[in-house]
Amino acid sequence: DPSSNYYQELKRNVSGLFLQVFSRAFLGISTIEFRSGSVVVDSTVIFREGAVNASEVKSQLLQHEQEAEEYNLAISKINVGEMQFPSSAQSWPGVPGWGIALLVLVCILVALAIVYLIALAVCQCRRKNYGQLDIFPTQDSYHPMSEYPTYHTHGRYVPPGSTKRSPYEEVSAGNGSSLSYTNPVVATTSANL
Numbered sequence: 001d002p003s004s005n006y007y008q009e010l011k012r013n014v015s016g017l018f019l020q021v022f023s024r025a026f027l028g029i030s031t032i033e034f035r036s037g038s039v040v041v042d043s044t045v046i047f048r049e050g051a052v053n054a055s056e057v058k059s060q061l062l063q064h065e066q067e068a069e070e071y072n073l074a075i076s077k078i079n080v081g082e083m084q085f086p087s088s089a090q091s092w093p094g095v096p097g098w099g100i101a102l103l104v105l106v107c108i109l110v111a112l113a114i115v116y117l118i119a120l121a122v123c124q125c126r127r128k129n130y131g132q133l134d135i136f137p138t139q140d141s142y143h144p145m146s147e148y149p150t151y152h153t154h155g156r157y158v159p160p161g162s163t164k165r166s167p168y169e170e171v172s173a174g175n176g177s178s179l180s181y182t183n184p185v186v187a188t189t190s191a192n193l
Contacts, residue, residue, distance in 0.1 A: 013071040014041055021064045025051030054082040
């Protein structure tokens with residue numbers, strides 16, 4: 001009965017013996033089964049590939065009969081068979097190196113194509129809407145304060161860079177270098193008097 005305490009203790013004893021006897025190149029135990037009647041152990045012990053062969057396993061078990069008695073086991077008749085397990089790399093060949101390189105190349109080309117299409121769409125939309133919404137106009141209404149003179153006497157405000165004169169300014173008829181300021185409201189009222 002695999003759920004009984006005796007079965008579990010016997011299984012631990014056999015596992016412990018194998019761990020002690022096959023410490024070198026030993027990977028593990030796959031199965032431990034017991035036959036009814038006298039206790040006969042059928043087990044599958046896994047070793048590193050090429051580390052030991054069947055005759056070495058048999059001789060090691062025979063050499064360690066003393067250790068078996070410590071686990072309440074008696075080694076009397078040993079049958080050892082050797083079989084090769086296919087490794088995971090041999091059972092499935094996988095993807096070759098050139099296939100992985102081709103997959104990476106295709107992914108890079110697809111990413112570049114997506115970036116190119118996005119840039120093309122942005123340029124097309126900008127061309128279609130050119131002049132409708134000028135986010136960065138060349139002549140803006142903002143002038144930094146450093147462009148304004150700090151103090152003017154008897155003058156009207158003229159924005160920097162503007163060539164248009166204020167309607168309150170008149171150029172005198174002299175040599176053209178002097179300016180005179182007249183108030184048109186005062187001029188019209190004085191003319192009407």
